[in-house]
Amino acid sequence: MKNVLIIGATSAIAHATARLYAQHGAQLYLIGRNKEKLDINASDLQVLGASSVFVDVVDLDDVSAHQGLIDRCINQLNSIDIALIAHGTLADQAEIQTSYEKTLEALTTNGLSYLSLLTRLANYFEPQRKGTIAVISSVAGDRGRQSNYIYGTAKAAVSTFTQGLRNRLAKSGVNVLTIKPGFVDTPMTADFDKSALWASPEKVGAEIFEAIKRGKDIIYTPFFWRYIMIVIKSIPEILFKKLNL
Amino acid sequence: MTKRKNLSWGRFNDVEVKIQSLNWRNQNLPISEEKQLPYGNGRSYGDSCLNDQGSMIDGKKLNRFISFDRQNGLLKVEAGVMLSDILALTVPNGWFLPATPGTKFVTVGGAIANDVHGKNHHVTGTFGCNITQFELLRSDGQRLLCSPTENKDYFSASIGGLGLTGMITWAELKLKRIQSPYIDCESIKYNSLNEFMSLSEESAAQYEYTVAWVDCLATGDQLGKGHFIRGNHTGSIITGKQPSLSQSNLSVPFSFPNGVLNGLTVNMFNTLYFNRQFARTKEFVSHYDPFFYPLDSILDWNRIYGSKGFFQYQCVVPKNDQAMREIMHSIADAKMGSFLTVLKEFGDVESPGMLSFPRKGMTFALDFPNQGPRTLALLERLDDIVKEAKGAVYPAKDARMSAESFQQYYPNWKAFSEYIDPHFSSSFWRRVTAPI
Numbered sequence: 001m002k003n004v005l006i007i008g009a010t011s012a013i014a015h016a017t018a019r020l021y022a023q024h025g026a027q028l029y030l031i032g033r034n035k036e037k038l039d040i041n042a043s044d045l046q047v048l049g050a051s052s053v054f055v056d057v058v059d060l061d062d063v064s065a066h067q068g069l070i071d072r073c074i075n076q077l078n079s080i081d082i083a084l085i086a087h088g089t090l091a092d093q094a095e096i097q098t099s100y101e102k103t104l105e106a107l108t109t110n111g112l113s114y115l116s117l118l119t120r121l122a123n124y125f126e127p128q129r130k131g132t133i134a135v136i137s138s139v140a141g142d143r144g145r146q147s148n149y150i151y152g153t154a155k156a157a158v159s160t161f162t163q164g165l166r167n168r169l170a171k172s173g174v175n176v177l178t179i180k181p182g183f184v185d186t187p188m189t190a191d192f193d194k195s196a197l198w199a200s201p202e203k204v205g206a207e208i209f210e211a212i213k214r215g216k217d218i219i220y221t222p223f224f225w226r227y228i229m230i231v232i233k234s235i236p237e238i239l240f241k242k243l244n245l
Numbered sequence: 246m247t248k249r250k251n252l253s254w255g256r257f258n259d260v261e262v263k264i265q266s267l268n269w270r271n272q273n274l275p276i277s278e279e280k281q282l283p284y285g286n287g288r289s290y291g292d293s294c295l296n297d298q299g300s301m302i303d304g305k306k307l308n309r310f311i312s313f314d315r316q317n318g319l320l321k322v323e324a325g326v327m328l329s330d331i332l333a334l335t336v337p338n339g340w341f342l343p344a345t346p347g348t349k350f351v352t353v354g355g356a357i358a359n360d361v362h363g364k365n366h367h368v369t370g371t372f373g374c375n376i377t378q379f380e381l382l383r384s385d386g387q388r389l390l391c392s393p394t395e396n397k398d399y400f401s402a403s404i405g406g407l408g409l410t411g412m413i414t415w416a417e418l419k420l421k422r423i424q425s426p427y428i429d430c431e432s433i434k435y436n437s438l439n440e441f442m443s444l445s446e447e448s449a450a451q452y453e454y455t456v457a458w459v460d461c462l463a464t465g466d467q468l469g470k471g472h473f474i475r476g477n478h479t480g481s482i483i484t485g486k487q488p489s490l491s492q493s494n495l496s497v498p499f500s501f502p503n504g505v506l507n508g509l510t511v512n513m514f515n516t517l518y519f520n521r522q523f524a525r526t527k528e529f530v531s532h533y534d535p536f537f538y539p540l541d542s543i544l545d546w547n548r549i550y551g552s553k554g555f556f557q558y559q560c561v562v563p564k565n566d567q568a569m570r571e572i573m574h575s576i577a578d579a580k581m582g583s584f585l586t587v588l589k590e591f592g593d594v595e596s597p598g599m600l601s602f603p604r605k606g607m608t609f610a611l612d613f614p615n616q617g618p619r620t621l622a623l624l625e626r627l628d629d630i631v632k633e634a635k636g637a638v639y640p641a642k643d644a645r646m647s648a649e650s651f652q653q654y655y656p657n658w659k660a661f662s663e664y665i666d667p668h669f670s671s672s673f674w675r676r677v678t679a680p681i
Binding site for chain 1: 269270271306309310311312313334
């Protein structure tokens with residue numbers, strides 16, 4: 001039986017992943033901003049087979065609350081085998097790009113708060129010498145594009161930070177998984193027109209579950225995003241800057 | 246508003262709609278200037294799940310379980326949960342759906358809104374007969390808890406209410422105890438309508454599940470011949486060799502050219518199907534999945550009808566063989582054999598639903614490739630027979646019945662319309678309530 005901490009548990013990807021742990025009888029500790037939504041997800045996980053589910057309401061933008069939430073989780077579960085960090089917002093690029101204050105807010109939610117949580121989780125996992133920290137980054141962090149570069153900047157920081165952390169924690173037998181979803185059909189992206197490139201949260205959740213089990217380092221999900229991003233990263237800047245991406 | 250194709254299973258109703266969604270059951274309905282209609286998995290065949298020039302509220306993200314009483318078999322779920330999700334959870338715990346249609350890829354909300362039925366209608370009635378309570382969210386933000394004792398009128402208006410009375414956010418259903426996931430089945434080849442009638446009568450008391458597949462091109466003495474299939478849940482857990490469950494999940498990756506299904510191929514299929522079983526009676530054990538959902542293993546099977554799509558026609562007529570004979574004669578005369586024709590006797594368990602389709606009598610389900618005016622003329626002819634016999638046609642499968650026919654089949658439609666949410670509508674409803 002695994003003890004799993006899910007940060008951002010009301011996100012569709014996180015919940016789809018949590019459901020698979022519930023079906024395997026895990027103990028789950030859910031963190032989110034909204035109590036009612038957390039309770040709705042908690043009863044779903046309970047019915048699906050979780051041995052116990054705890055919810056904890058935290059505003060993750062407040063990094064001073066992070067140590068407390070990790071301590072409460074350890075207190076409740078005794079130990080953590082897997083931590084999944086999955087919270088975030090997809091702020092409208094056009095709306096925030098002219099305001100540094102709004103830019104900083106988006107960077108805090110999608111980037112800085114991750115670095116704070118990762119730092120504290122690393123301090124817990126390193127001496128424990130086992131376990132997995134799985135982190136949602138994004139293909140948006142692989143190259144800056146005009147349509148999404150603020151979110152992309154935050155996720156680039158998350159990707160680079162987790163890369164370094166993986167290198168550090170590998171020595172202690174702790175795995176760090178960087179997850180780069182492509183387009184996922186979640187409430188966060190409800191306003192976009194959907195093409196064949198879009199995947200369901202269930203598919204992405206299943207790939208995350210599998211990647212954690214196999215101790216992978218970096219996954220693109222669905223897998224074909226790896227190849228799309230190879231192409232996107234290989235376009236020379238002199239051409240790239242003229243594209244409308 | 247965007248143009249959308251194939252939002253319903255018959256694949257020929259194109260619409261221009263706004264897609265909205267409700268992702269959390271504690272939230273209010275999304276705001277829309279246009280009238281709205283809840284949308285589940287789009288398995289209704291015609292336009293009852295569509296709202297052209299309006300908004301469709303995608304409810305499939307409401308897919309969470311709420312509670313499961315494993316002792317008493319009471320399951321509370323959000324309305325976007327699919328029957329397939331329920332089976333995956335409950336079968337290993339010894340519980341089964343009390344009534345199930347021929348596909349497990351429908352949402353609970355859709356199953357209530359169409360008051361679906363299955364092969365055990367003569368025992369447990371419709372899906373709606375087994376619903377203990379649900380919540381109805383109205384466009385003014387009101388939440389009505391509906392049950393046989395509370396808000397009774399909205400309870401019966403919403404069962405079979407085609408999604409028009411408000412959005413069902415969650416529902417509680419009473420499951421059926423089973424000992425194993427297997428069904429003991431018997432398939433009997435019979436040669437006439439009379440033989441069907443006596444098989445149906447003799448089986449009703451001893452078999453939970455009964456249905457017949459009919460060779461609709463047979464005429465004369467052989468009119469109505471086919472295979473009668475009956476079964477019960479296996480009483481004990483099977484040990485040793487387990488019957489195989491084919492998990493092929495084939496998919497039809499593209500639309501067939503129009504006309505692949507024509508009189509000739511339908512004829513060939515029906516002949517082959519009738520003769521696949523040599524002995525008169527064959528007994529076998531089947532996993533529940535191929536028994537209830539033979540077509541679910543071929544995803545997107547509706548594409549075999551080509552880009553013009555197809556019509557389903559399901560009617561119920563009183564149990565006298567005259568209307569049944571006339572229906573079958575008309576089909577044979579028109580030389581428009583239906584690919585799969587299913588015949589079943591409904592029992593007398595009455596549904597609470599005001600607009601429910603199932604009622605005591607004989608029900609036929611037929612599919613026809615869309616061949617334009619020729620097909621429509623045949624279906625009009627069938628409607629005349631059904632009206633004459635005081636039967637009814639199933640809205641969930643309809644894309645063409647006239648307002649006059651509908652209003653005759655469902656004489657309480659005016660009383661029902663009092664319960665429609667003032668901000669809800671559907672393509673179907675506008676069609677069948679148009680002034681005659």
